[in-house]
Amino acid sequence: MAPHADLSTVFLEARDGSSTANLPHDNFGPNLNIAVWILTGAALIFLCLRLYCKLSIRKGLWYDDYVLIAASAALIAQTAMLSVCVHHGFGKHSWDITDWPTYLFVSNITGVCSITAAAWSKTSFAITLLRFTEGWKRRFVWFCIITVNLFLGLSALFTYVQCTPVKRLWDSSVPGHCWNSHVIITYNSFSSSWSGVIDICLAILPWTIIRRLSLNRKERLGVLIAMSMGVFAGLTSIAKTATLGAIANPDVIATLALMVLATAEISLSIIAASIPSLRVLIRNTMRVYSTPHFYRYHRSDETRSNGSGVQSYQSSDRGRLAMPSPDRKESNFSEFTQYSTPLSSPDSALKRDWHGTVASSMLDSEFELQHRENTTYEMRSVHRR
Template identity: 35%
Template sequence: MESEAYRQASRAPLLQGVMWTMAIVPLVFVLMRLYVRVVMKRVFGWDDFIIIVATGCLIAYAAVCHVAATIGLGRHLTVVLEENPNHVIDVALLCDIGEALAIMACTLGKTSFAVTLLRIVVHRWMIIVLWFVIVTMNLVNVLAALFIFVQCKDPRHLWNSAIPSECWPADVFTHFSLFVGAYSGAQDFVLALLPWTLVWNLQMKKKEKTGIAFAMSLGVFAGAASIVKTTYLVALSEKADFTWELAPLLYWAAVEDGLAITAAAISTLKPLLARVFPGSSINNNYNMISYSTAPNRKVFDNSQGETRTDIGHSSIHERGSQTAILAPLSPKRDETINLTTEVSVTYNRPS
């Protein structure tokens, strides 16, 4: 006989609170990103489209888990069975749908940031690393999302055990999920370290370089959340009390997703911050996010958009430059990113 405390125990309020917090906060930052990109810069790239889809998946994930929590997710299985056995089937189905949405939100959020980095890196090895991350990350995560529903010949058995079906051994999907979780966390740290390598060669004040690199490396917190989430992945094979055991896994997945999307959005907000705080040192930093003004040409906006620097992956040079931002990339080529400053002098002739 369960105690009253056991019957009343519920992780549902915490689950719902974390879910909606980690959905709304990224949504706010993505909306600010879109304001910068569409209204201020008048551009819209693939990374912007990808992050919108990622945010949509995250909001849908929060909604699905919210509904599941209202009918039994986060409470002990025996209690839910006593109240309404059909709710157990509904919770299991909603959890499977939610897990797939969480995987796609996480993958697309990181992919958006990687695509953004692709537009600003100049070293070939960085381009190779980023494409490797994008391809492998999407491959393993799409497989993980598919495997949720193909573990059994009849997928309905996954949420209704009364329907007979042949299924994989329970630990197969758990072990693959542990690999995906660990790999996802490793990719977070790779994407967080690349901006430091890129920015640290800029010839600007160390404080400014640190600020830019830190703003573009916030994905490291998503990596930390991924490590914590991975510790809960064993709950995937927990059938005895899955309505209770799955709750921490689901809300830590939301934390990872939300931090990944927020980190990808923050990296583009410098122009907005410069407008909100016009007298701050933010105006002296360089916006590393490129925008196009002509085919096959990338232009970097630094400061308020009055000074522009052309950049290409093979040859980079600006005539009339006075101050170099980057040192040469190769001793065999004069590959530099340069800053050109136009000065207008007005004077009155003495009468």
Template identity: 30%
Template sequence: MSNAELPVQVGLWVMVGFTVLFLSLRIYSKLSRHRALWWDDYSLVAAWVMVVIGSGFISAFAAPSSGIVTASSDRVLLLFNICSMFCALASAWSKSAFALTLTRLTERAGTIFLWFIIATVNIAYTVFSISAWGRPCVVQSNSHMYLAGACWSPTAKIAVPLAVVLYSSLMDFTLALFPWKILWHTDMKDREKVGLGIAMSFGVLAGIIAVKRAVNMLGVDPVANGSYYHGRVIQCIWNVAEPCVTIVAQCIPTLRALLVDRKSRKLDADSAETYEEILKQQTVRCWNGSSHAISSSDHDFQSPSES
């Protein structure tokens, strides 16, 4: 691992740096236009805090002076479980943030479905965290590294977290496709719908990363399976990459709104329509065929009309 320590550290903190940059710009774009932060914003901030904590453990994990590379497998597993726990919280809360955002743009049927996603994703990642600390049946019951209680079979220790990661991937793809149902019933131009839909669907990348995590867990990935220590570090990197991508993906539509709004003001300060004006005008026909007028307090998911 000695040759990989520097790339791991640089790659990890560059990834975290991009996350805080996009999140800061998202918050700035709202506050600069006197837009109040909402629960989805707070959930993203909380997810980012978990990312930073998890990244701190990974950074210590990969540090040359940590001595972990020569430590026992129990110590490696302990730090890996801590990393995984914080990354699990970050993944759950970052996905919940996007689902919360979408609840403001849907009617009752869509909202119920989104709350189902929020509940099940958080429950799934709670089970994921518990499984990490569950004692394998091959380990003595007096081990202080695991939770007290019944032991977990080798199959359960693999199957439970694998099922959670695959379900997480499915929810990433579902949330990435969900906005298209909403956007396609607006009175926006088709080109605007496509552009905004793409901006809102970058979360599909998080789903791809979750699939990669599942591959790593099965030991199919030759890089992650090179050695016990090296494999655990690589898994930690992918664990933190998923919430990072989810956070960045959710900031893109808001930043797009800020950039297009400023461009329209610069081109024609007198007649250009701002996002707030467009938000007041757009109407979303939701799942049950009824109409839901989006107020100016809702999020920047509509694209301004082309002038």
């Protein structure tokens, strides 16, 4: 994400040979720090909410969660190293940077952390899709995982193999040579564009699966929107491609937009991967607000009907959250299916994976929680009867 030492030599010679008093002396470093830490903080908030939702219903974490945690750690490392770059002059014009070797050394580490975080954040969402895809869709997801990690991995590798010896990457006084900067720019433009296309494809793929589920229109729309947020990360990645040419500019201030877009891409990928899991939290929050009305209504009905203060979980036209009674066992399952696809339905796109959990990491949490609540209410009602 930074020019190698050969490019910085141009400004070093210009600075030594003439005065820079008439040149601009902008410093956008503090503003850059604020922007990237806000983006990083937003991603971490969504990640924590995702983990809370997973753990609160005692489902535990799966591979996609661990990969997303690793991506978030890489994002934090990238943002922290970027702050170190700002301390050493990033955000200023090249003629105002005094410690070039240190700046370039830290800057290239920042770029590798950024590439790693981008690859892992996309991999996490793809692993989620593996849990409920089959046939050509599953093979396509594996293709996305392999190619994204391969192409972005090469981008990270090329950062350090472009100069021989490696130390010349940040210290122009070391004898050696480096690749033409246009080679790196061309390849990074390709890998960034590919990354954006993969983001969009993975965001669209759930539409071909969820449309087969027996969800009502409101539920289906909510699920599709939640799982398609990766489109924004893809568009950001493609927009970032247009700024990669700034790497060849000896004035490093030209790469500010590149670093902001790179951080935004990763943050949006983490947020997009976390949003589907938050539907359980949102639904439970809404249920808490509606619960007092629900209990008051049923307690008064039960008192009028049998003179008892014991609450009954009878189905009602007016009580929207009411659970069916034990006398309506057949309708119990039918009322459950109006929220979701039956877990045993042969037409369901949801498949059980090898460890017995429902395949969709976004839908299985909600389905399991609803099923558990239904079962608990029924057992209480049967016991009281």
